Amino acid sequence: MENQLKFFNFSCKKCGKCCSGRFGDNAVYVRFDEIEEISEKINLSPDEFTVPLIPDLYNFDEESETCEHKLNMYKILENISFQIDEDGFVHTPGRMLSRKKSGDCIFLDDKIKNHCLIYDFRPDLCKTFPFYTISGRLDYCKCEGLEKKLDSFELNKHSDYDEKIVKMSMLLDKREFKDKVEMESIKHHFLKNKNKRFGTKEGLKKAYKNAENNLIKCVVYDINEITNVDYYF
Numbered sequence: 001m002e003n004q005l006k007f008f009n010f011s012c013k014k015c016g017k018c019c020s021g022r023f024g025d026n027a028v029y030v031r032f033d034e035i036e037e038i039s040e041k042i043n044l045s046p047d048e049f050t051v052p053l054i055p056d057l058y059n060f061d062e063e064s065e066t067c068e069h070k071l072n073m074y075k076i077l078e079n080i081s082f083q084i085d086e087d088g089f090v091h092t093p094g095r096m097l098s099r100k101k102s103g104d105c106i107f108l109d110d111k112i113k114n115h116c117l118i119y120d121f122r123p124d125l126c127k128t129f130p131f132y133t134i135s136g137r138l139d140y141c142k143c144e145g146l147e148k149k150l151d152s153f154e155l156n157k158h159s160d161y162d163e164k165i166v167k168m169s170m171l172l173d174k175r176e177f178k179d180k181v182e183m184e185s186i187k188h189h190f191l192k193n194k195n196k197r198f199g200t201k202e203g204l205k206k207a208y209k210n211a212e213n214n215l216i217k218c219v220v221y222d223i224n225e226i227t228n229v230d231y232y233f
């Protein structure tokens with residue numbers, strides 16, 4: 001991992017774009033252990049700062065300064081119909097951080113510009129942004145602080161770079177491992193529901209009916225439990 005990372009010149013510019021709703025997908029998946037930690041530290045229940053993990057591509061509207069769903073909810077439900085059971089419940093593999101009306105992350109400070117209110121215990125996804133791994137292979141997202149790949153001459157110019165690379169590498173490895181453990185247990189819970197029928201027309205119809213009232217009935221899989229959540233969007 002360190003060998004892959006060292007060719008990227010990354011230094012966070014604190015532009016806040018990855019936390020804001022104005023610049024594309026800012027959904028932050030949070031693991032169960034992270035939810036527990038945040039919940040304890042800020043003394044809020046998980047439902048007060050997370051929502052079920054459902055694709056919700058946002059579009060920022062300059063005039064109203066709010067974010068709207070890029071796809072309407074019916075289209076989103078149609079796209080994830082394979083996750084909808086015959087009773088119209090959407091089964092989701094965990095939770096993501098809630099967002100404000102503006103589309104910004106719920107923890108982006110309204111008073112101090114680009115300041116994260118839970119910076120010291122923010123989710124791993126935020127700590128490792130813009131990098132992520134898929135089966136140990138490094139990839140990255142668009143980010144203000146990520147510059148072109150370094151050549152071997154430039155590599156030597158960065159004296160503190162080794163330390164940063166080691167730290168990021170450890171974080172990415174830890175994140176991949178923990179995400180995998182959580183996903184395995186979610187898969188295990190999911191198999192308990194294999195008697196249910198998914199992707200049926202009547203299930204989708206029931207989910208549409210709920211959506212008329214801005215409601216998505218969800219079954220959320222966490223590492224230890226399965227919870228029914230009424231998600232109002």
Ligand code: SF4
Binds near residue numbers: 013
């Ligand atoms: S990680 Fe990138 S996008 Fe996010 S605040 Fe830093 S420079 Fe900006």
Ligand code: SF4
Binds near residue numbers: 116123
């Ligand atoms: S938790 Fe903090 S760092 Fe992560 S998206 Fe929200 S404001 Fe940004």
